[in-house]
Amino acid sequence: MCIRDRIYTIRVLEYSLVTMKEVADKAGTSVYTVSSVINNSNPVSLKLRRRVKKAIEELDYVPNAMAKGLKKRRTYSIAVIISDVSDIFYSKVIKSIEKIINLEKLSVTVCNTDNDPGKEKWYLEYLIQKKVDGLIVFTIGQNDKSLKKVLDKKIPLVLIDREVETLKVNSVVMDDFRGALEATNYLINMGHKRIGIVSYPITFSTGCKRIEGYKIALSRHGIDQDVELIKICGTEISDSYRATEELLSIKDVPTAIITTNPKMFVGALKSIRHNNLKIPEDISLLAFDIFEWVDLVRPSITIIKQPVEKMGEYAAKLLLEEINSEEEMIPRKIVLSTKLIVGNSVKNISSLH
Numbered sequence: 001m002c003i004r005d006r007i008y009t010i011r012v013l014e015y016s017l018v019t020m021k022e023v024a025d026k027a028g029t030s031v032y033t034v035s036s037v038i039n040n041s042n043p044v045s046l047k048l049r050r051r052v053k054k055a056i057e058e059l060d061y062v063p064n065a066m067a068k069g070l071k072k073r074r075t076y077s078i079a080v081i082i083s084d085v086s087d088i089f090y091s092k093v094i095k096s097i098e099k100i101i102n103l104e105k106l107s108v109t110v111c112n113t114d115n116d117p118g119k120e121k122w123y124l125e126y127l128i129q130k131k132v133d134g135l136i137v138f139t140i141g142q143n144d145k146s147l148k149k150v151l152d153k154k155i156p157l158v159l160i161d162r163e164v165e166t167l168k169v170n171s172v173v174m175d176d177f178r179g180a181l182e183a184t185n186y187l188i189n190m191g192h193k194r195i196g197i198v199s200y201p202i203t204f205s206t207g208c209k210r211i212e213g214y215k216i217a218l219s220r221h222g223i224d225q226d227v228e229l230i231k232i233c234g235t236e237i238s239d240s241y242r243a244t245e246e247l248l249s250i251k252d253v254p255t256a257i258i259t260t261n262p263k264m265f266v267g268a269l270k271s272i273r274h275n276n277l278k279i280p281e282d283i284s285l286l287a288f289d290i291f292e293w294v295d296l297v298r299p300s301i302t303i304i305k306q307p308v309e310k311m312g313e314y315a316a317k318l319l320l321e322e323i324n325s326e327e328e329m330i331p332r333k334i335v336l337s338t339k340l341i342v343g344n345s346v347k348n349i350s351s352l353h
Helices: 020-027 031-039 046-059 065-069 088-102 117-130 144-152 176-189 205-220 237-249 262-274 292-296 308-324
Strands: 007-010 077-082 107-112 134-137 157-160 170-174 195-199 230-232 256-259 284-288 302-305 333-336 339-341
Touching: 020 031, 020 046, 031 046, 077 088, 077 117, 088 107, 088 308, 107 117, 117 134, 117 144, 134 308, 144 157, 157 308, 170 176, 170 205, 170 308, 176 195, 176 205, 176 256, 176 284, 176 302, 176 339, 195 205, 195 237, 195 262, 205 230, 230 237, 237 256, 237 262, 256 262, 262 284, 308 333
Parallel strands: 077 107, 077 134, 134 157, 157 170, 170 333, 195 230, 195 256, 256 284, 284 302
Antiparallel strands: 007 107, 302 339
């Protein structure tokens, strides 16, 4: 399957198959007159206007947004580039983006990169050629030049969840550093000193900042860092499973594990159960947001909650502001706070020390 075939599209505005010529024929007038009625651009008699509107209604004609955009050089479409279409995190963000974009009657094209920098680069160049009105990108973090090309072409751009510090561009991110700091502090306050962390690559700004928050928390409590407890792995459940297996096989096993996204959590949970360990009796577990199905897991999981829907809404609003602005806007960075929600997956072992 070629890359082009992997573009997943959400249609927000359905284009009519009926043409303006057919409306004109049914109303017994010209295409020019029909256009004048639709766009209210030239005077048309009340009798003829009613006839045209009746034809439009009977034929269920919908004006083509693309045609309306030609004079303004707009395509009435935006694109969202995501890293993993199978991850519920992205599904939720896309839904919230679409909700806002829908108000402007724009179409949304979703492009899935499978965390492949080559695909991300291809999509960026393809969408530049397609002259989309704007882009929202979950960047893998290895395509600075291609992203800069988007900015050079004056195409509105918003980076979401992950950022590129070398670019001056709109972005919406979680406070990943503080989220990881709070998670690690909580485990330490519950008596844990051997804390493992399973994270996706630090080439992603999210992974980098969560690892940084974890390390700083340990340092502030005077706990030495053990490289064996830090597992940087791939982005799939199987990668997290293998990383957790490695954590559980070291001589001085961790008493608690932090996972940094839903897939990392699932892989870790599978490994823990495969080793017949009980949560929290044998090992404690804390996860970054794992969404609705967290309620199906027993015991209830202590999580770092992320305002995912708000992330999508803010990104969409930033993009629309830039699309509709007649002046060049100063890039803005919106940082959303996370929240620790305590479940029953962390054991208090402070009395054991």
